[in-house]
Amino acid sequence: MSTQTIKRFASPYDDAPPPEAAGWEELYPYYLHFREDRREAEEARFWFADTQHWPTVFKPFDTITVEFAIRCLGQYNTRHYVIPPANGIDYRVHNGYVYMSPVGVPEADIPARVPEFLERAGFYFQNWPALLENWHTKIRGVIDELESIRFEPLPDRVPLADITSGKGLDPHLAFTHDYNRLIELAYTAFQYHFEFLNLGYVAYLDFFGFCQEAFPGISDLGIAKMVQGIEVDLFRPDDELKALARMAVSRDVDLDGGLVAVRDEVWLAAWEAAMDPWFNFSSGSGMYSSDKVWLDHLEIPFGFLRDYVAELRAGKDIARPTEAIGAERDRVTSEYRALLPEDAQAVFDEKLGLSRLVFPYVENHNFYIEHWSLSLFWRRVRELGQVLADAGFWGEAEDIFMLRRDEIPQAIFDYGNGWAVGAECAGPFHWPGEIARRKDILAALSAKPPLPAMNEPPAVITEPFTIMLYGITSERVGQWLSGGDSEGGLSGMAASPGKAEGVARVVLDADELGSIQAGEILVSRITAPSWGPVFGQIAAVVTDIGGMMSHAAIVCREYGLPAVTGTGSATTAIVTGQRIRVDGDSGTVTLVA
Structure with a gap:
């Protein structure tokens, strides 16, 4: 985009919500707002809507995912690995949608960060397999603890065993602890999410930069082809369905009557084995409480399975073309490598080898964090919501997501307080009307699509993560400003x-x-x-x-x-x-x- 361009996007301060959404700000924490007393600083920055990860309006509780994710992303860039050209990404919620603004590093500060980065990131690159094995142990520990938490109604009486053992505590204390621990576990999962992720991108960007310099005119896609052909756990849920489909065809299992009508015990055992853990798979990004999880909605994977069976019986090959993709990767790699002098080939091999070593994590973490861990997290919060719904606090389990997470401890205490003193709780009088009001606000916000960006864009967008992950380029921003591409x-x-x-x-x-x-x-x-x-x-x-x-x-x-x-x-x-x-x-x- 030309530096002469004077067009700019609307300011968030001038982008009013629909009239029916007045007061929407109170649905979200104060630190997520564009504040009037920070207007000058906020309007001086370029913000873009992150509809890649969070495409819809947030229920109040659901902002937990963007808060934890982007905070943890920032800490690894800024405080752990000291990535030379990039700090974190600042974020705000505006009219219910999240907006991002990368926080750059002053050019004069970059050289001083390089030695620290090489020492810190270098340790991870040099010990990647062992550290990654340890990561799997850590995230499985989070998953196991999420599995163990349960929310059940408080009993009419404290068990006699608690009296005779001299325990001296009530079950509401554990109830409160479990909610706090649930939030801590989600926070921990997002810490682990970014422990390796940005290093994967950094290694690829290093290889990317080398190729651009060594092979003038090489396309971005040409570089990407050299690291394709990965086998990751993220593809396992789909692979499990394909295996079940092949088994159904070979055993002539009739799926037309639905899962309940299947009588083949061998096939059913295989289905049950696939469910844990591979059906802890969200139909969306996993970042919203409303995303449907296969394990909770078995009609979703079963529908895909029946489609695969139909394709197999029609003679179609349903396998991913892994062999062809790998062959294309090897062909492109060998042809570019041959263009280099011998000393440069060694550098090429080293950078490509590191990219291929670390790149699987870029996709693999998705299954363990966004899908498996978060599906358990949402399930546990929903259980808590059901307990409070049964106590009259709101109409259904899902209504808990209409509360900010800092409001839920108040509801939990109210619930325990009424139980303890034998009196009515205040929640059943307070929350139903408030939740209905908030639902109306969210419906109004959802009717208005988000602005793609806000304020004046930079003359040239150079921040590599913004380009690589989001596709936010100078050309793209220019198209947004001009109203889009040609007819x-x-x-x-x-x-x-x-x-x-x-x-x-x-x-x-x-x-x-x-x-x-x-x-x-x-x-x-x-x-x-x-x-x-x-x-x-x-x-x-x-x-x-x-x-x-x-x-x-x-x-x-x-x-x-x-x-x-x-x-x-x-x-x-x-x-x-x-x-x-x-x-x-x-x-x-x-x-x-």
Whole structure:
């Protein structure tokens, strides 16, 4: 974008909420607001909407995921590894949506950070396998503890055994402790989330920079191809469904009557084995309490399974093209390597080797944190919500998410207080009306789409994580300011190679995946890893947001699907039924008819 550009996005202070959403700010912690007394500083910064991870309006409790995630991301950049060019990412909630603003490092401070980074990050790179094994032990400890927590109604009487043993404590104390511990475990999981993640990106960016200098004109996709062909646990849920489908076909298991009608004990045992842990898989990003988890909604994986069975019986190969992707990776790598002199080949091998060593974590952590840990976390909070719903505090378990997390200890104490003194709690009189009011506010906020960005953008966007993960480039920002691409098409990141033409299917929610027809092109704000089973039916993917290293881009490359990410406006510029052409090599989407 030219430095002469004077256009800017609206200020958050001038972007008013719908009238029906007045007072929305009180639904979220004070530190997430654009405050009037900080206006000058806030308006001097560029903010963009993170609809890649958090595409919808937050229920009050659900901000816990963005708060913990972005806080922990920052600490590893800024305080643990001292990454030379990047501190953390600041964030705010505006009109219910989250906005990000990377915190840069002054250029003069970068050289002094390099030795610290090399020492700290270097230790992790040199001891990656052992440290990663320790990470698995730590995160499994979090998962096991999340499994062990249970919320049950307080008993009418303290057990006699507590009296005769001289315990001297009431069960409400444990109830309170378990809620506090639940929050601590979520916080711990996000600490572990970023222990390795940014180092994976740093290693790739180092290899990326080397290739750009060594091979002038090399495409971003050409570099990405050299680290593709990964086998990670994130793909296991889909692989388990494929294995179950093959088994169902070989054993002639009839799935038409639904799961309850299956009588094959061997197949049912395999289904049960796959469920734990692989069905702890969210249909969304896992970052919202409302995301449906396979284990709690078995109709989702069962529906995918039946589709796979139908494809197998029609003679279709449902396997991911791992061999072809690996062969393409090796071909591209060898051809570029051969262009280098011998001494440079050694450097190339070292940087590529490190990228391939650490890169699987970039996807692998998703299953253990966003899916397995968070699905357990939301389940436990929902159990607590049910206990308080049964006590009359609100109508249903889900209503607990309409409270900020700092309000829940008040409700818990109120519940225990009424129990202890034998009197009515205040909660049943306070919360039902307040929750209804908040639901109306959220409905009003949801009716207004978020601004893609706010304030004046920098002349040139150079922050590597912003470009790689979000696809926020100077060109993309320029298109937002000018109202989008031309009527003839869209442009974005060339995220996964290949070309396809077909009918568009715009999907804004995971619940709409069942409407996809074979051969259609999926158009969405972003895709989730659990959407893998539909990738065997579609011809290509187009997303609003996401860079070369976004989850959508990586997963599409591993499934061999053409993809253009980071278009900015695909879901509003394209309608279901429209014929489009996707070029994953050039990053363009053409509106054919």
